Amino acid sequence: MNKTKHFTCKGCGVTNEVMGGTSNYHCKACRSALGMRDLTAPKYLAHQAVAKARRQGLIADPRTYRCEDCSGPAIEYDHRDYSQPLAVSPVCRRCNLLRGPAKPTQAA
Template sequence: MVRGTGGPYAMSVVHRAIRRGELKAAAEHQCADCGKSANRYDHRDYNAPLRVDPVCHSCNARRGPAIPLKGYFEELFSGKYMLWPRRKKDATRMLAAMGVDIDLSGAPDRLKFEHWLPFKEVLLEWDCS
């Protein structure tokens, strides 16, 4: 069971690695983007939870959402998990990172579940790839 995009799962894997000494705390690094002090780790792909970059808060926000765990869209469309990217900007960035060509230009800035339904087949195909 996936339980969402995978953010909390990926963060827990990183925290365990820090506790075991396999990964230094983010604060011991500089931001990978701007060189300021890092204060968190950023995941670009929740399917690879230890592939992270130390970043500061503002650079983390600028990077946008990560690629969700495989199985996320299956849970979303089956009704098991009802949290989806609600801002068109975030959804567009996530889909680009996934390599999925979906045009949300006609969608409103705040997405509802029904805005994802026309893309169900494409997203479920990505889930299984």
């Protein structure tokens, strides 16, 4: 079943067929120009996949684990490769910052 709808961008007036959307819809170009989050970026999609898996009970809360780097209490999950959204490591905030950004993803 196709759940796409037609939405008109509030910025430029272009009509796009998208899944979801709101009455305050902005196209990708206008979102970028306004400094809004890119909803198709691999980083955003990977974080959404982890959040969905946590809601469904497929992944436990990271606070139930120890940090993989320092063995302190883990606070969050770290992605090393956004193309593998559920391949995450429980880490504390400090170690996540020390690890640096994830591997760059090639644009499709």
